Amino acid sequence: MLSVGVNGYGTIGKRVADAVRVQPDMTVRGVAKTSPGHVADHATSIGYPLYAVSEDEIASFEAAGLDVAGTIRELVAKSDVIVDATPGGIGEQNHTLYEQLETPAVFQGAETPAVAETSFNARANYDEARDASYVRVVSCNTTGLSRLLAPLKEAYGIDAVRATLIRRGGDPDQPSRGPINDILPDPVTVPSHHGPDVRTIFPSLSIDTMGVTVPATLMHLHGVNVTLESTPDIEAVRDLLAKEPRIFVVPESARIEGCGALREFARDAGRPRGDIWENCIWDESISVSGSEFYCFQAIHQEADVVPENVDALRAMFNLKDAAESIATTDERLGVSFRQHSRASEQVFTERACDD
Numbered sequence: 001m002l003s004v005g006v007n008g009y010g011t012i013g014k015r016v017a018d019a020v021r022v023q024p025d026m027t028v029r030g031v032a033k034t035s036p037g038h039v040a041d042h043a044t045s046i047g048y049p050l051y052a053v054s055e056d057e058i059a060s061f062e063a064a065g066l067d068v069a070g071t072i073r074e075l076v077a078k079s080d081v082i083v084d085a086t087p088g089g090i091g092e093q094n095h096t097l098y099e100q101l102e103t104p105a106v107f108q109g110a111e112t113p114a115v116a117e118t119s120f121n122a123r124a125n126y127d128e129a130r131d132a133s134y135v136r137v138v139s140c141n142t143t144g145l146s147r148l149l150a151p152l153k154e155a156y157g158i159d160a161v162r163a164t165l166i167r168r169g170g171d172p173d174q175p176s177r178g179p180i181n182d183i184l185p186d187p188v189t190v191p192s193h194h195g196p197d198v199r200t201i202f203p204s205l206s207i208d209t210m211g212v213t214v215p216a217t218l219m220h221l222h223g224v225n226v227t228l229e230s231t232p233d234i235e236a237v238r239d240l241l242a243k244e245p246r247i248f249v250v251p252e253s254a255r256i257e258g259c260g261a262l263r264e265f266a267r268d269a270g271r272p273r274g275d276i277w278e279n280c281i282w283d284e285s286i287s288v289s290g291s292e293f294y295c296f297q298a299i300h301q302e303a304d305v306v307p308e309n310v311d312a313l314r315a316m317f318n319l320k321d322a323a324e325s326i327a328t329t330d331e332r333l334g335v336s337f338r339q340h341s342r343a344s345e346q347v348f349t350e351r352a353c354d355d
């Protein structure tokens with residue numbers, strides 16, 4: 001059993017801990033945060049040993065009636081590997097501690113690529129993280145783009161990518177980022193940082209991205225145009241995407257018109273926290289004109305990187321190959337929306353008929 005410590009138990013850290021907990025080959029050694037409150041209460045109620053980031057903070061946890069198992073140094077020393085889900089820039093500072101104690105670590109997307117030996121997306125470059133001590137799971141937007149581009153690149157080749165990323169203003173628990181009533185070019189400079197970040201996964205890819213932030217907390221929405229190297233049949237593209245493990249081609253029949261309805265769909269499906277781990281691509285938006293591919297995809301920013309963190313751990317410790325790891329992660333987590341995809345339903349029906 002791989003013993004995993006989670007340093008930074010916020011939006012991403014708590015979800016990664018819960019995803020690790022349900023895997024057959026890994027366990028949560030403990031979680032660390034800086035302050036008490038309902039999130040810390042929840043961690044201890046699940047049974048995660050709680051660690052303070054520094055000695056000074058132990059008293060405030062104890063004053064809140066929480067047992068503290070130690071400081072982050074002790075958690076790092078006891079764990080086989082750390083998932084660092086601290087706010088951007090803190091991970092880089094923590095790198096020194098991980099190195100001192102010879103504990104490998106997974107970092108998140110707001111850290112610079114230089115924090116790790118490789119940036120990671122399970123579908124696109126799993127093998128590059130094999131035997132690595134430090135791996136960076138790319139941001140939610142970069143993860144969403146990588147999952148879409150990997151199968152298109154393999155099947156048709158990619159000449160160029162242009163994407164406009166309509167970004168949520170903040171997460172639901174971030175009142176400091178709202179309310180706002182605006183539509184912000186964000187960043188106002190072009191291209192946005194997302195294109196270069198995608199190139200940490202696909203080094204030679206021609207990609208330009210633009211970002212806009214809107215007053216919403218639900219999801220990001222991408223409008224994507226890919227110039228392919230060949231001219232595909234539109235039904236073949238639909239089938240290709242619908243078969244991808246972490247892509248949900250949203251069928252027209254589901255009458256899911258926007259991100260709010262997608263989140264409600266996830267809640268109705270009993271997803272923990274209403275999380276959507278998959279890219280959600282509207283079937284009707286998939287268009288092909290010559291070698292130009294277009295689609296709209298929604299990305300749940302709080303959730304899509306979670307299975308990627310689990311796979312990064314398996315790659316670093318050579319526990320499974322990419323396909324096995326993705327399948328195990330998804331089965332244990334319940335990544336199942338693909339089964340609603342129109343095209344994959346057709347495939348399943350055809351297979352059943354063949355049988």
Ligand SMILES: NC(=O)C1=CN([C@@H]2O[C@H](COP(=O)(O)OP(=O)(O)OC[C@H]3O[C@@H](n4cnc5c(N)ncnc54)[C@H](OP(=O)(O)O)[C@@H]3O)[C@@H](O)[C@H]2O)C=CC1
Pocket residue numbers: 007008009010011012013032033034035036053085086087088090108109110111138139140171301302305
């Ligand atoms: N939220 C998102 O949409 C996404 C975030 N990411 C990336 O994940 C990373 C974490 O983001 P997110 O989960 O949103 O952040 P949060 O602010 O939700 O959580 C950060 C956590 O780190 C803890 N923390 C703060 N300072 C320190 C410190 N010095 N040492 C250890 N822990 C500390 C906080 O503890 P406390 O609350 O007690 O202060 C909190 O538990 C970032 O790199 C981000 O870019 C990636 C994809 C999507």
Ligand SMILES: O=C(OP(=O)(O)O)[C@H](O)COP(=O)(O)O
Pocket residue numbers: 109110139140141142167194301
């Ligand atoms: O969208 C995200 O990152 P990204 O825009 O850098 O891809 C993550 O959700 C984190 O976003 P934030 O940096 O606005 O908190």
